[in-house]
Amino acid sequence: MGEENNPDNAMESVEEKVVNIYSEIMSKYKRKPIRNVNKMMEILKTEYKLLVDKKLVTLVVAAFLAGRPVLFEGPPGTGKTEIGEAILTLWAGKPALVIPCSENYDEYRVIGDFHPLMAFKYGFNEKSFIPRPLLAALILDAGVLVDEIRRSNEEFQNMLLDIIDKRRIIVPELRKIFYAKGEGFQVIFTSNPEDYAQSELSDAFLRRVVRIPFNYPPPEVEIEIIRLRYDVDVELEPKILEGMVQVVNLLRQKAAYKPGPADTVLWSRIAGRLASLRGKQQVTVSEVVDAATIVLYKRVGEEEIVDEALEKVFGLHP
Template sequence: MKPITEFKTKFEQHQIIEETTTTPLIMEGQYQRAYENLLDAYHAGLYAGIVGPVGSGKTALCRKFAEDHSLGFSWVTFSDLIRPSSLIGTFDPTLVFKVGYNIDAFIPGPFTLASIEGNIFFANEVNRGEEYVLNTLLDALEEKRLYIPQLKSWITLDENFYFIASMNPSDLRGTRVLPEAFKDRIRVWITLDYPDKEVEKKIIRMNCPELEITDEDLMTLIEIVSQTRQSPVISKPASIRTSIGFAKMLGERCRRLQISPTKEIFKDVGQLVLTQSLEFSPGITPDNVLNEIIERAFHK
């Protein structure tokens, strides 16, 4: 089979035609409260911002909210690379060559599509975006209309359109202070933190149904993760995604060796999973910090 033909076959086998999966989320504690706050903001017609550390479940919460309300879900993760055209859209050069600079050659961006289709638009890590990029959204968020400069036209937003922004803590590297004009258009602010240990245990079990370690060993793992979030020498601690990865790797190691996890296995797997997932203060040796954390977790 020729490479291009083989790729086409594989592409068609794996192409996502329609999203059919549901977003798993433990609706307890802070997640239940945040969901209810988001629900009230939505029905009040007030755009919402969710503030919380990386990997605390902000995106999962918003995805589930969209699914529960049968709304489309579009998102962009903001960074220095995002430009207004990344949100609004741009011309396809090939189509421009054929039909010229008109609507038939225009490829709408995710914000434009959400605006006219009445979907939820999720601005992920919005405080990593450039101010001039955020400014392109001001009219849409205030006056319910969007200017598309490529088409020299204004469009009205669909009445079902809804905007949610997420922010990382302001002390995290790479973040910026949100412009006041943009911040003023977000009327409801919801805070998420890392979940408590019992909820995190349920999250890990839900995402790792094949996991065969005991609750006691899993709570030891969660204690290790929790201590990374409290350490003064760790600037970026373990996220929930890291917890899940840690549990999967630990479970697989123990399955292969056919033993229960020991302190040494925790240290070995912890080094593999945590070293590059965390960010440490300058001059700190990650291996030493992680070993100390694991030792403390075993003596609690």
């Protein structure tokens, strides 16, 4: 058989590889891009069960229209990652790709790398090249959420910014330049400035992003978030719910681990399931306190702080 007819030598382009690798993910979401703020707000609430401030959504859309990446910065559990991924998905009309950062991340982990055995056999070309999420998102015109950007190094941050500025990715080994072909390719970064063992964001990075701060919501909004995301057919009385929000606000003042709305939502869901398993029609203080031991006990040595908050609000502790 001639070498040119050998299927092993068929050259699959990088673009074809991206489509083949990510087709299953992309096929799970079929909707046209949504650029209207009010429509986006409606879908975030009804389909994603996310209560998002209209000003925040408007600022993100404005930044995308101006061709700027966005930085969501604030404490954990406030919805940065979930909200960012949802907005990117709605904006592009395709599922957003998520890149969780760590200190050893480099271009090979997010752009692409060469399979060692394939490169040995066929050389450093498109046949042995494996595209990674950032390059895939650019080719597919999809959004990218870069999670916990502060955990990466400055070199990695600057590499990303060059790509965002030019809306292109250069792969020297392939002698190819890949360009974004539409407005769907947008980036949202998330960051928790209070996290330990992380690097500072460079001035070059901060100059190029639009920063949107996140914080814990006021009690009435947190209660609305819990009600929106509560998914158990067991009644959760307003008084119980208000008490749970009081507890987490006490912990945010005193504990090293500060529970976010995501923790409060999980707490309510587990309490509801405990009540259901016990044959009850509504959540009682007993379920709330029992659920707290697996949701709010996060750091060794802080159990007493949680117990004190539970006793202060509910008059009962584990």
